[in-house]
Amino acid sequence: MTEQTGPAGGADGARGVPALPRTGIGVDVHAWAPEGEDRVLWLGCLEWPGERGIAGHSDGDVAAHAACNALLSAAGLGDLGSVFGTDRPEMAGASGAQMLGHVADLLDRAGFVVGNVAVQVVARRPRVGARRAEMEAAMSAALGGAPVSVSAATTDGLGFVGRVEGLAGLASALVARR
Structure with a gap:
């Protein structure tokens, strides 16, 4: 194994620590848009015609947003809020695919x-x-071909998901130094 050097506690750990793959986790939660509001549902970088949309500053794609959070966490590059904050007007309506592509570029540069x-x-x-x-396939393409797997759960009617108040995305990611 190769050794990476960096500041103690930094993205690469202390001098002499072997470079290992890094993992990160990510979560994103959005409420459904109010009834009658004209919002399209985007999930997993896909449009879902006929489904109620999500309330949010961007497209509200919880799958893509959770993946972004997991990737940023794994690389030690912050989180969704620090990279794409809601105080940035240019992010209004941004797609999950655009956000994943931007995160992939950040990771590549790092x-x-x-x-x-x-x-x-x-x-x-x-x-x-x-x-x-x-x-x-859509999420993988947004990440430049990195493999993405998707699963789903319903919570058996429990909590805000069970009450159909919104939905959540959870993600884990594995990254490594080039």
């Missing part, structure tokens, strides 16, 4: 490659299974 990203959508609707492969 010397990281993406090993894989695993995303779980927690929602009563839409039914993710029917479009899982399409979501995986």
